[in-house]
Amino acid sequence: MEIEIWHIWLLAAVLLFIIEIFMTSFVAVCIGTGALVTGIGAYLGLDITQQLVLFSAFTFLSLFFVRPFAKKFILKSKAYVNTNADALLGKKATVVETINHKKRSGRVEIDGDNWKANSFDGQEIPKGQIVTIVSYESIVLTVK
Structure with a gap:
């Protein structure tokens, strides 16, 4: 051939x-x-x-x-998927330790993980409150 x-x-x-x-x-x-x-x-x-x-x-x-x-x-069609801490932005979390901006205390739980948290506007947020994650810095979430 x-x-x-x-x-x-x-x-x-x-x-x-x-x-x-x-x-x-x-x-x-x-x-x-x-x-x-x-x-x-x-x-x-x-x-x-x-x-x-x-x-x-x-x-x-x-x-x-x-x-x-x-x-x-x-x-x-290959949309960007947020991962790690970026995936938490906009999600709801439960306050498990009262968030007090002055005392720099407070924790939230989301998806079974416990995170240190600060209030977005400096207001105290009581335990049991449902909050939204608006940002993060290192391992500290900012919520409102």
Whole structure:
């Protein structure tokens, strides 16, 4: 069996698509799209000059029109997930030790964890009160 130019274009396209799996930058897939279309053109009988023009054109179109759309659409679905202390912001907690700003005392419990807490506005918050976490500094939560 003799290898023809269109085989090489299609092999390049497949390899570039596989590389994209590991890179996720949408560059290899754009070049692979150009190689795929050029492979089809080579199969249909285009000469090497026409193949290079076709490859350049489709790679350019993919890079500048499809790639930005794909990155925006696909990466948008990967929403940022707050972790660690950031995940506590906006959540409700129960005061388990009266929060007294002057005495610098007070603790809250959230999700089974016990945290030192300060009042947002300096007011005393009695034990048993439900509060909302508005910020944190190191390991001390600020609640209101």
